[in-house]
Amino acid sequence: DAKTTQPPSMDCAEGRAANLPCNHSTISGNEYVYWYRQIHSQGPQYIIHGLKNNETNEMASLIITEDRKSSTLILPHATLRDTAVYYCIVRVASGYSTLTFGKGTMLLVSP
Amino acid sequence: GAVVSQHPSRVICKSGTSVKIECRSLDFQATTMFWYRQFPKQSLMLMATSNEGSKATYEQGVEKDKFLINHASLTLSTLTVTSAHPEDSSFYICSAGDSYSNQPQHFGDGTRLSIL
Numbered sequence: 001d002a003k004t005t006q007p008p009s010m011d012c013a014e015g016r017a018a019n020l021p022c023n024h025s026t027i028s029g030n031e032y033v034y035w036y037r038q039i040h041s042q043g044p045q046y047i048i049h050g051l052k053n054n055e056t057n058e059m060a061s062l063i064i065t066e067d068r069k070s071s072t073l074i075l076p077h078a079t080l081r082d083t084a085v086y087y088c089i090v091r092v093a094s095g096y097s098t099l100t101f102g103k104g105t106m107l108l109v110s111p
Numbered sequence: 112g113a114v115v116s117q118h119p120s121r122v123i124c125k126s127g128t129s130v131k132i133e134c135r136s137l138d139f140q141a142t143t144m145f146w147y148r149q150f151p152k153q154s155l156m157l158m159a160t161s162n163e164g165s166k167a168t169y170e171q172g173v174e175k176d177k178f179l180i181n182h183a184s185l186t187l188s189t190l191t192v193t194s195a196h197p198e199d200s201s202f203y204i205c206s207a208g209d210s211y212s213n214q215p216q217h218f219g220d221g222t223r224l225s226i227l
Contacts, residue, residue: 034215036218038155041202041221041223042220042221043115043117043204043206043218043219043220043221044155044204044206044218045218046215046216046217046218049215087154096142096143096208098145098157098160099145099157099206099216100157101147101154101155101156102154103154104154
């Protein structure tokens with residue numbers, strides 16, 4: 001079973017910030033929070049990951065609460081091409097460990 | 112960045128045919144690759160973990176004789192769907208991570224398999 005909880009769907013207006021929440025109350029001390037997204041009929045795309053500090057890259061920002069029980073992925077200026085299913089996953093940082101996908105959040109960006 | 116290439120992107124074939132799907136890591140070595148299956152409107156389900164030079168590890172309910180996995184090199188894993196039937200029609204996706212670093216896994220673009 002996935003160890004994360006996400007809302008099934010969210011809407012966002014183009015150009016506005018999209019804030020996608022994720023609850024992971026049972027996260028272990030050595031587990032990272034990973035975010036991937038899947039555009040229709042494509043393989044998942046890596047977005048960002050973090051352990052306890054906030055992270056930012058060219059795609060998004062990741063805000064992790066101090067107790068690490070929840071996080072928020074922020075797309076600062078959503079575009080139509082950001083419409084996708086977003087998956088929040090917790091796992092240890094290793095090339096050997098698996099990714100367990102939940103149902104994710106379907107983000108619809110509208111004009 | 113890391114790239115994973117998957118081929119073919121789409122296959123349509125008759126029932127009873129065996130289909131081979133390739134997954135390559137293009138700029139890193141992957142001692143471990145993963146194979147997923149995704150049915151319409153569902154999430155990705157892990158089928159098996161492919162280990163270079165040894166047998167694959169299959170998830171519960173996945174038939175190892177049906178889904179043959181070969182990982183003969185550090186950059187190539189293959190999944191062969193043997194004697195495919197219509198119920199095997201699905202979206203098959205592979206992923207790989209650099210086994211010598213903590214970089215995240217990356218995914219191929221998937222293979223849409225349709226069995227008539």
